[in-house]
Amino acid sequence: MYEDIRNNKIKTGVIVAIFLVVITLIVYYICMAFDLGYISIVIAVVFSIATSWASYYYSDKIVLSINKAHEANQEQHEKLNNILDGLMVSSGLQNRPRLYVVDDPQPNAFATGRNPENAVICVTTGLLEKMDYYELEGVIAHELSHIKNYDIRLSAVVSVMVGFIVILSDWVSRALFWGFGDRDNDSKGNPILMLIGLVCLILAPIFGQLMQLALSRRREYLADASAVELTRNPDGLISALQKLDSDPNELKTANNSTAHMYIVSPFKANAKDGKKKKTSLFSTHPSIDDRIEAIRNLK
Secondary structure (H helix, E strand, O other): OHHHHHHHHHHHHHHHHHHHHHHHHHHHHHHHHOOOOOHHHHHHHHHHHHHHHHHHHOHHHHHHHHOOOEEOOOOOOHHHHHHHHHHHHHHOOOOOOEEEEEOOOOOOEEEEEOOHHHEEEEEEHHHHHHOOHHHHHHHHHHHHHHHHOOHHHHHHHHHHHHHHHHHHHHHHHHHHHOOOOOOOOOOOOOHHHHHHHHHHHHHHHHHHHHHHHHHHHHHHHHHHHHHHHHHOOHHHHHHHHHHHHHOOOOOOOOOOOOHHHEOOOOOOOOOOOOOOOOOOOOOOOOOHHHHHHHHHOOO
8 A cells, every 4th residue: 555655656746747748848839830939948838837836736626616516514514524533533644634515416426635634525415315324434435545545646636637738739729720820831940849749739638538547447446445444344335336336317517537536437328228337448437346346355
């Protein structure tokens, strides 16, 4: 577990560094496409540093805003607060995460924040209504494990950065398509950097999302195992996963940039035909059957 925590910290640093380089190259290409001259590289560097800084320090606020979450009330959500207080004792964490709620009938939850000192656990109203005490405890323990394992930093940073690259790529594609990037062919920009920037512009969203999905699947197994270690009750988490999987509701605020953060996928594409969704390269989560089997193997 400690090795996974260390690896998550290293991966976050590597991803931020890659993001800096990719954004710099993309913005450089954009500036040269709009014929801004030698100042393009200065604009690119400043822009990439600013967006990386904002993605790191404000990722939790961005994610909560996207999902329209509001802070949990101590009296109204007494059971939720009591469960978290009990798990804090066994978790070994020094700082209690803030609790947020999304008003939605689908039972689901996620954790976010740049570190355990600035962490948030967010649940839907559907989760509070449909889970019994031990099932809810299993879900909160799962999210608390993401915090303890530093999954939240990696997940939030990747979500915001990949989402930003997708938006930037889409904006540039539309701008160039409508002719806003017309310029003469005697640009003094570095042709190699411009070519790399163009390649990054085209391929970065694809590779970014694949990386996002692969990291998500890996961390769900670890969080399940850590949750069982915290609660000493694998049956509670197994029952919760079964309920989460069988619920037909689709999360209204669900989007591709944050779907991987939830304990189960917020999308229910196969709910109507009754078929079990198998894990694929583009799956945000392992299949529920695989996760339950892994939990049972821990017994």
